[in-house]
Amino acid sequence: MAAITKEQLIDLLNKDLGLEYTAMVQYTQHQGVLKGAMYQSIQKELIIHAQEELQHATIIAAQIDYLGGVPTVNVPSAKTSGDSVTMLEQDLDGENDAIARYISRIKQSEELNLYHLAHQLRNILAVEQEHAMDLEQALGK
Numbered sequence: 001m002a003a004i005t006k007e008q009l010i011d012l013l014n015k016d017l018g019l020e021y022t023a024m025v026q027y028t029q030h031q032g033v034l035k036g037a038m039y040q041s042i043q044k045e046l047i048i049h050a051q052e053e054l055q056h057a058t059i060i061a062a063q064i065d066y067l068g069g070v071p072t073v074n075v076p077s078a079k080t081s082g083d084s085v086t087m088l089e090q091d092l093d094g095e096n097d098a099i100a101r102y103i104s105r106i107k108q109s110e111e112l113n114l115y116h117l118a119h120q121l122r123n124i125l126a127v128e129q130e131h132a133m134d135l136e137q138a139l140g141k
């Protein structure tokens with residue numbers, strides 16, 4: 001017996017999709033309000049991150065439709081702050097959460113023999129890990 005059903009996987013992918021929308025909104029807002037000369041290079045990265053989160057959302061929406069689900073339009077709230085370091089910490093928390101979710105999602109896709117989905121999720125996971133590295137570097141971690 002499979003540990004997960006296709007319906008459960010669709011629900012989890014819809015949660016991931018909503019959080020990709022959130023990440024796109026959050027990065028778009030953060031790149032607009034980050035203050036300080038020392039944040040110039042990470043600000044450019046955040047613009048790229050926002051675009052990549054939209055690409056992830058697009059890929060996941062197509063996969064949900066392919067699996068017979070309806071892609072969500074729900075956008076969980078984004079986080080922001082008046083403080084630049086706090087904003088970058090919020091972005092890093094979001095990336096670490098995404099990394100943990102996609103690691104399980106890849107395993108769950110493989111349990112259902114959905115190797116094309118697993119492959120797409122691996123590519124997304126690699127980009128999230130790169131995003132986390134950019135933020136850790138900017139935060140001096």
Ligand SMILES: [Fe+2]
Nearest residue numbers: 020052053056
């Ligand atoms: Fe993403």
Ligand SMILES: [Fe+2]
Nearest residue numbers: 095127128131
């Ligand atoms: Fe990301």
